[in-house]
Amino acid sequence: MFGSTVDAVQGFRRPVYAVAGGRLINVFGSGLVYPFATIHFHLQVGIPLAVVGLGLLANNVATATGTAVGGYLADRYGRRPVMVGSMALSALTLAAYALVTTGAGFIAVATAAGLTTGLYAPASQAMIADLTDPGERERGYGLLKVASNVGFGSGFVVGGVLYEFANTAVFVADGLTSAVVAAVLLVALPRVHDGRAAATLSESVGDWGRAITQRRLVALACLNVGFAVMYAQMQATVPVVASETLGLDSAEIGTLYVLNPLVLVVFQMPVLSAVGDWRRTRGLVASTAFWGVSFLAVLLVDFVPAVVGVGFVGAFLVLRTVGEVLHSPLVTSLASDLGHADERGSRLSLIEIAKRLGMGLGAALGGAFFDYGFAALLWPALILGCIGLAVGLLALERRVSPAENGVNG
Numbered sequence: 001m002f003g004s005t006v007d008a009v010q011g012f013r014r015p016v017y018a019v020a021g022g023r024l025i026n027v028f029g030s031g032l033v034y035p036f037a038t039i040h041f042h043l044q045v046g047i048p049l050a051v052v053g054l055g056l057l058a059n060n061v062a063t064a065t066g067t068a069v070g071g072y073l074a075d076r077y078g079r080r081p082v083m084v085g086s087m088a089l090s091a092l093t094l095a096a097y098a099l100v101t102t103g104a105g106f107i108a109v110a111t112a113a114g115l116t117t118g119l120y121a122p123a124s125q126a127m128i129a130d131l132t133d134p135g136e137r138e139r140g141y142g143l144l145k146v147a148s149n150v151g152f153g154s155g156f157v158v159g160g161v162l163y164e165f166a167n168t169a170v171f172v173a174d175g176l177t178s179a180v181v182a183a184v185l186l187v188a189l190p191r192v193h194d195g196r197a198a199a200t201l202s203e204s205v206g207d208w209g210r211a212i213t214q215r216r217l218v219a220l221a222c223l224n225v226g227f228a229v230m231y232a233q234m235q236a237t238v239p240v241v242a243s244e245t246l247g248l249d250s251a252e253i254g255t256l257y258v259l260n261p262l263v264l265v266v267f268q269m270p271v272l273s274a275v276g277d278w279r280r281t282r283g284l285v286a287s288t289a290f291w292g293v294s295f296l297a298v299l300l301v302d303f304v305p306a307v308v309g310v311g312f313v314g315a316f317l318v319l320r321t322v323g324e325v326l327h328s329p330l331v332t333s334l335a336s337d338l339g340h341a342d343e344r345g346s347r348l349s350l351i352e353i354a355k356r357l358g359m360g361l362g363a364a365l366g367g368a369f370f371d372y373g374f375a376a377l378l379w380p381a382l383i384l385g386c387i388g389l390a391v392g393l394l395a396l397e398r399r400v401s402p403a404e405n406g407v408n409g
Contacts, residue, residue: 016131016140018188019124020147022181026087027148029094029177031155031261032170036163036250037097038239041106044167049240051103053367056236059110060360064353066118071349074123079130080189086119087182093117095175098168118356122349127189129336129348137336138406141329142272146265153261160254216399217338217347220331221354223284223396226389227327228358229365230291230320230382233298234260236363237370237378238316241301246309256310259317264325271325280330280406281397285390287330290323292386299379330406337404 041047041055066086074082093113100106125141132140159170242248242256275283297315304312335351369378397405 012136012140012143013131015188015190016128016143018185019127019131020143022083022087022184022188023124023144024147024151025177025184026181027151028155028158029151029174031152032159032162032177033097033155033174036159036167036170036239036254038236039243039250039253040163040167041100042240043243045101045106047103047106048371049367050364050371051367052106053236053364055103055107055110056232056363056367057360058107059114060356060358060363062111062114063118064114064356064360066115067122067349067352067356068118070119071122071126071346071352073119074126074349075346079123079127080185082119082123083127083189084182084186086116086123087178087185089116090120091175091179091182093175094178095172097171097174114356118352121352122346125332125336125348125352138272138276138329138333139269141332142268145268145325145328149261149264149268151261153258153265156254156257156261160251163250163254214338216396217335217350219392219396219399220335220338221350223389223392224331224351224354225358225361226385226392227287227291227331228355229362229385230295231324231355232359232362233295233366233378233382234317234320237366237375238298238313240370241298242310242313245301246306246313248310256314257317259314260321263318263321267322268325268329271322272329275326275330278406279397279402280334281393281400283326283330285393287323287326288386288390288393290319290326292383294319294323295379295382295386299376299383302376333406334400334404337406338400 038049038052042049042052047055070082070086090113093109093116096109096112097106100109124144128140128144129137162173163170239253242253248256275286294316297312297319301309301312331351332348335347338347366378369375
């Protein structure tokens with residue numbers, strides 16, 4: 001299994017590995033804070049969970065806004081300057097979390113950080129598409145996921161230990177990793193796509209206008225909102241279950257969360273290879289099944305002894321990660337192929353905006369369910385949402401050509 005993963009990540013052009021390496025470093029910084037941010041601002045700083053959820057919603061709305069701007073800039077001025085600029089600005093905004101002491105401050109910093117980090121995703125995804133042939137594109141996006149989760153896993157462990165000794169240091173370290181990535185990308189990335197700087201503003205905005213009027217793309221974006229609601233629970237609510245219901249400390253949660261990147265690194269490429277002949281929509285339907293079962297595992301935590309409950313949280317992490325393994329590269333590849341290459345940045349930014357809005361919505365809803373005493377109802381609601389996503393994907397499949405849906409020949 002490990003050997004097949006190594007084989008699958010070989011054979012790309014050198015700049016692809018530069019993008020993946022930058023991704024690994026940046027996500028290491030995110031992993032330092034990811035499982036602990038909700039715990040820190042809710043339990044340590046004393047911000048109500050609903051306000052934390054509101055801040056995460058503001059972050060994701062701002063990220064969506066930054067993503068829209070980033071997609072436009074990546075198509076007009078090129079991928080490289082947008083990626084470098086995003087990381088340089090994010091070094092400041094992410095480190096600013098260390099200064100937060102109030103709910104209003106948390107929302108303000110979360111908004112600023114969302115704007116700067118949001119610029120990055122569509123430019124980096126379009127860069128990978130520019131650097132890969134259609135037949136290796138899903139592997140390229142899979143390589144990004146492997147790099148991301150190697151970084152996440154390392155960050156979870158280091159962050160858990162660091163948080164025990166100096167809890168605000170994890171936020172400063174997160175900012176420093178973005179500064180390192182900006183320097184790496186400035187040196188290592190070529191100008192593969194120089195953009196269309198001579199294009200008028202109306203022509204560039206027209207790319208976005210075409211993106212948001214493509215019914216199939218909008219339908220895929222709406223479905224991605226639903227997937228992102230599922231994603232949000234790993235950060236917004238499950239750490240609270242692990243801390244308040246099971247009594248785990250930050251180091252224990254960080255160690256448990258390593259299951260997420262470990263499963264992804266081991267299974268990302270083999271799973272993509274196994275479903276290589278599938279329609280992309282079918283792989284996404286399979287993803288919803290794994291997400292649904294993962295939420296069933298969290299639902300059962302309240303009905304079992306604590307030791308068994310830890311096992312169920314572990315099962316959640318494993319199952320939702322398999323769902324992520326299927327979802328992320330397939331939805332990105334599908335969106336990438338639904339139009340002309342010159343408009344990829346706009347299309348991919350729309351998909352990323354949908355993800356960010358869904359994550360913000362999921363965080364806010366999850367926090368509200370917990371604060372108002374309906375936490376037990378959250379998990380059945382999410383399971384029903386997974387069923388709805390599966391139905392929507394099968395409907396979309398009828399509107400997508402076999403070639404766009406990943407069927408070769």
